[in-house]
Amino acid sequence: MTADVWLPIPPDEIEGLPEGPAYRYWNGEETFPADPADCAYYVVPYMKPSGVGTRPLPEMRSVQVVQTLSAGIDHVEPGLPHLPAGVRLCNARGVHEASTAELTLALILASLRGVPDFVRAQDRGEWLGGFRPALADRKVLIVGYGSIGAAIEDRLVPFEVAPVVRVARSARTTARGPVHPLTELPALLPEADVVVLSTPLTEETRGLVDAEFLARMKDGALLVNVARGPVVDTKALLTELESGRITAALDVTDPEPLPPGHPLWHAPGVLVSPHAGGPTSAFLPRAKRLLVDQLSRFVNREPLRNVILTTGG
Numbered sequence: 587m588t589a590d591v592w593l594p595i596p597p598d599e600i601e602g603l604p605e606g607p608a609y610r611y612w613n614g615e616e617t618f619p620a621d622p623a624d625c626a627y628y629v630v631p632y633m634k635p636s637g638v639g640t641r642p643l644p645e646m647r648s649v650q651v652v653q654t655l656s657a658g659i660d661h662v663e664p665g666l667p668h669l670p671a672g673v674r675l676c677n678a679r680g681v682h683e684a685s686t687a688e689l690t691l692a693l694i695l696a697s698l699r700g701v702p703d704f705v706r707a708q709d710r711g712e713w714l715g716g717f718r719p720a721l722a723d724r725k726v727l728i729v730g731y732g733s734i735g736a737a738i739e740d741r742l743v744p745f746e747v748a749p750v751v752r753v754a755r756s757a758r759t760t761a762r763g764p765v766h767p768l769t770e771l772p773a774l775l776p777e778a779d780v781v782v783l784s785t786p787l788t789e790e791t792r793g794l795v796d797a798e799f800l801a802r803m804k805d806g807a808l809l810v811n812v813a814r815g816p817v818v819d820t821k822a823l824l825t826e827l828e829s830g831r832i833t834a835a836l837d838v839t840d841p842e843p844l845p846p847g848h849p850l851w852h853a854p855g856v857l858v859s860p861h862a863g864g865p866t867s868a869f870l871p872r873a874k875r876l877l878v879d880q881l882s883r884f885v886n887r888e889p890l891r892n893v894i895l896t897t898g899g
Contacts, residue, residue, distance in 0.1 A: 589606075589607050589608070589624075589625075589626035589627065589648075590607065590608050590609075590610055590620055590624045590625045590626060590627075591607040591608070591609050591610065591625070591626065591627040591628075591629070591881065592610045592611075592612050592619065592620075592625050592627070592628045592629060592642075593609055593610070593611055593612070593629050593877070594611075594612065594613040594614070594629055594630070594631040594632060594655070595611075595613075595629075595870070595873070595874065595877070596611050597609035597611060599874075600874045600877060600878065601874070601878075602878040602882075603877070603878060603881060604878075604881055604882045604885040604886075605885075606885050607626070607627065607881070607885065608620075610625075612631070612642075613631045613634075614631040614634045614638040614639070618642060621645075622642040622645035622646045623645055623646065623647045623648060624648060625642070625646050625648065625649050626648055626649060626650050626651070627649070627650065627651045627653065627881065627884055628642070628643075628646060628649050628651070628652050628653065629653045629654075629655065629877065630652065630653065630654045630655065630656075630661075630662055631655075632655040632656060632864075632865075632869075632873075633656075633861075633864070633865055636661065637664075639661060639662060639665075640661075640662060640664055640665030640668075643665035643666075643668045643669060644665070644668040646669065647670060649669065649670070649673055650672070650673060650674065650884075651673065651674050651675075651676060651880075651884060651890065652669070652673060652674070652675050652676070653676045653678075653877070653880060654675075654676070654677050654678055655678045655681065655869075655873050655876075656677065656678055656682070656864065657677055657678055657679065657681070657682050657686075657732075657733075657734060657786070657864075658677070658786050658787060658814060659675060659677055659786075659894055660786070660787045660814065662675065666897055669897045670897070670898070671897055671898025672896060672897060672898055673896065673897040673898075674890060674893050674895075674896050675893070675894050675895050675896070675897070676880065676890055676891065676892040676893050676894065677892050677894050678873065678876060678892070679732075679733050679891070679892045680733065680872065680876060680891075680892075681864075681869065681872040681873050681876055682734065682863065682864045682869070682872075683733050683734050683736075683737035684737065684868050684872075685863060685864055685865075685866040685868045685869060686734050686737070686738075686784070686812055686863040686864060687734065687737035687738045687740070687741050688741070688866075688868075689812060689837060689859065689862060689863045690738045690741075690782060690784070690810060690812050690863075691738070691741050691742070691745075693810050693812070693835035693837065693857060693859065694721060694726075694780055694782075694808065694810055694835065695721060696835070696857060697808055697810075697833055697834075697835045697857050698718065698719045698720065698721055698724075698780075698808065699718050699719075699720075700714075700716070700718045702857055719779075719806075721742075721745045721746075721747060721780075722745060722746040722747065723746065723747070723748055724747050724748060724779040724780050725747070725748040725749070725751065725777055725778050725779050725780070726742055726747050726748070726750050726751070726778065726779070726780045726781075726782060727750075727751045727753065727774055727775065727777075727778035727780070727781045727782065728750060728751070728752050728753065728782045728784060729753045729771065729781065729782065729783050729784070729785055729794075730753070730754065730783060730784040730785025730786065730791075730813060731752040731753060731754040731760075731765050731784075732754070732784070732785075732786070734784045734812075735752065735754075735782075735784045736760070736762075738782060738784060739752070739762060748779075749763070750762070750763075751766065751774055751777075751778065752764070752765040752766060753765065753766045753767070753768060753770070753771055753774065754766075754767070754768070754785075755767065755768055755790070756768075768790070771799075772798075772799075772802055775799065775802040775803050775804075776802055776803070776804055777804070778803070778804065778807060779804070779806075779807055779808065780807065780808045780810065781803060781807060781808070781809050781810065782810045782812065783795065783809070783810065783811045783812065783813040783817055783818070784812055784813050785813050785817060786813070786814070787813065787814035787816055787817060791813075791817050792816050792817065793816065793817070793818075793819050794817050794818075795809070795811075795817055795818040795819060795822070795823070796819045796822050797819065797822040797825070800822055800823060800825075800826045800832065801826075803826075803832055805831055805832070806831075806832070806833075807832050807833075808832070808833050808834065808835065809823070809832060809833070809834045809835070810834070810835045810836075811834070811835075811836045811837060811838055811839075812837045812838065812863050813838065814838050815836075815838040815839045815840030815841070815842045816840045817838075818836075818840065820839070820840050820841075820850065823850075824849055824850065824853055827853040827854055827855055827856055828853060828854065830854055830855065832855070833855035833856065834853075834855065834856045834857070835856070835857040835858075835859075836850070836856065836857070836858050836859070837859045837860075837861055837862060837863050838861055838863075839858065842861060843860065843861075844858065844860075876891075879891065880892075
């Protein structure tokens with residue numbers, strides 16, 4: 587096969603890439619490494635500002651596969667209308683589960699046990715005691731039970747939580763138990779002590795966590811968002827946070843990045859991390875394994891993994 591493959595990781599740093607394609611390194615720089623029209627397999631640069639990854643798409647007239655290194659594809663969707671029909675869009679399922687699940691547990695534990703308060707007290711040289719809720723015996727509701735949601739549950743179980751409740755777009759059964767459809771969410775929210783959002787951003791989930799959703803959460807509940815910022819109505823969340831009725835831990839926000847002076851920075855009971863779920867030391871080895879596997883399949887004309895959609899379908 588003689589086709590260009592654009593990679594955001596230098597190809598000489600990825601052991602096991604199949605022979606055949608001409609590998610081009612591009613990680614969002616102003617200048618393209620080659621003519622985009624010759625690109626057959628495009629791996630979108632990871633964690634770049636809006637518009638960077640979609641910039642070459644209108645010129646990629648021969649592209650067959652667009653591969654993200656993120657679980658979500660919302661940052662690529664604006665460029666899809668520019669692509670020819672038949673292009674497969676693949677996500678990075680299997681790359682971010684470990685890192686995102688780790689951060690989810692860290693946010694839950696830090697919020698419940700008051701770690702931000704401890705850090706501030708340490709800065710003041712103050713010994714801050716008091717009673718804090720444990721994660722043990724809490725009922726956790728996971729909204730968005732894909733591979734990341736399952737990885738979060740795997741890490742919750744050793745903490746002796748109450749039975750985890752799972753919600754996804756449609757009902758199904760897993761080895762751990764039933765997954766409830768989104769339509770049952772209003773009835774499930776009032777019983778949850780911790781509500782974790784790990785759903786993709788779609789038209790169905792945009793603004794899912796609105797004033798009505800938040801009003802159904804029980805007093806003292808914790809909302810954890812490791813999904814996408816626009817899944818939550820920020821204004822409605824601020825209203826609940828300022829009342830002191832619930833708390834929140836947010837790895838993603840709307841807007842993002844959260845600008846200086848935004849009221850979320852100083853809202854009571856909120857912990858903010860700067861979209862840190864994916865970019866860890868666990869990312870690169872898993873991303874490289876995914877690319878070697880996918881490109882080997884592509885070269886050998888075998889079915890690709892993680893195909894989310896095909897353009898023109």
